[in-house]
Amino acid sequence: MASASLSVSPLRYSNKTYSKNRPIQSSLSGVPSIPVPTTTKSVSLPIRKIPGDYGLPIVGPYKDRLDYFYFQGRDVYFKSRAEKYNSTVFRANMPPGPPIASNPNVIVLLDAKSFPVLFDLSKVEKKDLFTGTYTPSLDLTGGYRVLSYLDPSEPNHAKLKNLIFFLLKSSRDRLIPEFHNIFLGLFEKLESEFSSNGKVAYNDLNDQACFNFLGKAFYGTNPADTKLGEDGPSIIQKWLLLQLSPILSLGLPWAVEDPLLHTSRLPSIIVRSDYQKLYNFFYESSGPILDEGEKLGVKRDESCHNILFSTCFNTFGGMKIFFPNLLKWVGRGGALLQRKLAEEIRSAIKSNGGKVSMSAIENMPLMKSCVYETLRIEPPVPLQYGKAKQDFVLESHDAAFEVKKGEMLFGFQPFATKDSRIFGNGEEFVPDRFVGEGEELLKYVVWSNGPETENPTVGNKQCPGKDFVVLVSRLLLVEFFLRYDSFAIEVGTSALGSAITLTSLKRATF
Numbered sequence: 084m085a086s087a088s089l090s091v092s093p094l095r096y097s098n099k100t101y102s103k104n105r106p107i108q109s110s111l112s113g114v115p116s117i118p119v120p121t122t123t124k125s126v127s128l129p130i131r132k133i134p135g136d137y138g139l140p141i142v143g144p145y146k147d148r149l150d151y152f153y154f155q156g157r158d159v160y161f162k163s164r165a166e167k168y169n170s171t172v173f174r175a176n177m178p179p180g181p182p183i184a185s186n187p188n189v190i191v192l193l194d195a196k197s198f199p200v201l202f203d204l205s206k207v208e209k210k211d212l213f214t215g216t217y218t219p220s221l222d223l224t225g226g227y228r229v230l231s232y233l234d235p236s237e238p239n240h241a242k243l244k245n246l247i248f249f250l251l252k253s254s255r256d257r258l259i260p261e262f263h264n265i266f267l268g269l270f271e272k273l274e275s276e277f278s279s280n281g282k283v284a285y286n287d288l289n290d291q292a293c294f295n296f297l298g299k300a301f302y303g304t305n306p307a308d309t310k311l312g313e314d315g316p317s318i319i320q321k322w323l324l325l326q327l328s329p330i331l332s333l334g335l336p337w338a339v340e341d342p343l344l345h346t347s348r349l350p351s352i353i354v355r356s357d358y359q360k361l362y363n364f365f366y367e368s369s370g371p372i373l374d375e376g377e378k379l380g381v382k383r384d385e386s387c388h389n390i391l392f393s394t395c396f397n398t399f400g401g402m403k404i405f406f407p408n409l410l411k412w413v414g415r416g417g418a419l420l421q422r423k424l425a426e427e428i429r430s431a432i433k434s435n436g437g438k439v440s441m442s443a444i445e446n447m448p449l450m451k452s453c454v455y456e457t458l459r460i461e462p463p464v465p466l467q468y469g470k471a472k473q474d475f476v477l478e479s480h481d482a483a484f485e486v487k488k489g490e491m492l493f494g495f496q497p498f499a500t501k502d503s504r505i506f507g508n509g510e511e512f513v514p515d516r517f518v519g520e521g522e523e524l525l526k527y528v529v530w531s532n533g534p535e536t537e538n539p540t541v542g543n544k545q546c547p548g549k550d551f552v553v554l555v556s557r558l559l560l561v562e563f564f565l566r567y568d569s570f571a572i573e574v575g576t577s578a579l580g581s582a583i584t585l586t587s588l589k590r591a592t593f
């Protein structure tokens with residue numbers, strides 16, 4: 084049962100509220116709300132000048148940054164401008180701005196029709212924009228530009244992406260058993276803390292379990308059994324902060340936080356010796372992966388910095404945000420949803436002789452839909468960038484816009500994936516949205532930097548961990564509901580995602 088302190092719209096199931104063919108008005112009030120069909124076919128839209136401006140140099144970006152973090156907050160920052168300009172495409176500045184980023188000017192995309200231009204590599208370049216309009220110091224990645232910052236046109240992109248594909252492929256058979264072992268340990272800790280305190284904070288235990296799971300699954304080594312011990316998650320947190328501080332808020336008073344985080348990079352020396360400890364763990368545990376790197380033409384240390392980055396930033400960072408989110412949405416779904424999930428999961432596992440396997444998981448449509456719905460409603464990486472390679476015309480639902488070569492496009496994904504012209508009740512968590520015919524909508528679920536119906540390749544920038552992420556998220560729900568009938572939560576905020584406290588946890592009774 085969800086905590087009463089949460090403000091949630093009543094949970095609805097899709098058969099009551101969703102009609103695939105029904106035209107739906109835009110969810111951004113004030114944005115043109117003419118009902119349009121849910122197709123994205125173009126019908127010669129009028130060319131419109133991209134509305135909005137960047138303000139005076141220095142002053143405009145500074146004012147926009149304060150609005151974004153403190154005076155309006157991120158969602159209102161975008162929503163209020165969309166309303167003011169009556170458009171889901173407009174010009175604005177994105178933090179941090181000068182002096183960290185010399186050019187903060189972007190064209191903002193907020194709807195499901197314009198957003199996918201960010202995946203079209205004939206139109207946009209993805210070089211050095213993983214974190215947006217600035218790049219963190221290379222001292223934080225061993226002096227290398229790691230894969231996430233490379234455009235597919237750069238020769239190293241294909242080599243390094245193949246290395247990550249190899250890492251994922253070689254861990255395939257370990258994922259299900261190691262997830263079970265490590266999360267069993269997490270559940271035992273949750274229960275023991277719960278029985279002493281009557282509630283338990285989920286995030287720290289989640290971080291520890293995720294990191295140990297990744298060590299076991301990817302490298303066959305539990306970090307807790309090495310010199311690194313239990314320090315991995317706290318080191319990564321510090322290292323992530325140094326890379327992301329220009330675009331994060333820690334909830335401090337603005338007059339303190341803004342100059343501290345957003346006007347200069349925090350010195351990387353703060354984390355140098357800790358990073359070395361992490362690096363040593365990876366170097367010592369990943370011999371066969373580094374051998375493969377050499378075969379692909381990548382030096383051992385460059386491979387090691389890359390697998391460290393993919394494991395700690397891409398994967399651990401993603402799971403750190405996404406797992407609490409998943410429990411948040413399923414927790415808010417309340418007892419009825421949780422009962423249905425427990426029944427579905429237990430019945431599929433029973434029919435599979437009591438064994439968790441890929442094929443058993445395929446027979447859990449509601450559970451699979453809940454994972455996709457969470458990825459849709461709260462994509463773990465919400466900000467995406469792409470720089471125009473040429474002049475072209477960009478279309479939203481309502482208008483066409485001329486984009487010039489060299490301009491930076493920025494998509495705020497949570498608005499694109501709540502676009503009511505695509506998703507009925509887009510602002511609501513609809514647990515069975517992607518069941519049956521609803522699967523057709525998966526092409527608009529783009530958390531992996533591409534449609535859920537497409538696959539990562541060496542020629543694109545789609546996340547190579549796409550299938551891994553979907554699998555481990557499913558495993559979290561499967562293991563959870565094999566052990567518990569229901570749970571309740573309280574939700575707080577943290578610098579990266581939601582902070583979850585479990586306030587009730589009922590062991591399986593049926």
Ligand code: HEM
Pocket residue numbers: 209213230231232233240244247251393394397398400401402405463464466467468530531532543544545546547548549551552
């Ligand atoms: C919840 C977990 C994850 C999330 C939310 C996530 C999300 C993303 C996103 C949004 C991008 C594109 C960023 C951009 O260019 O704008 C990306 C790229 C990438 N991700 Fe993931 N990811 C996750 C897990 C993983 C895993 C498990 C791996 C590998 C072990 C991985 C490795 C990468 C790499 C290497 C790239 C760059 C791809 C390229 O350059 O072609 N990620 N990820």
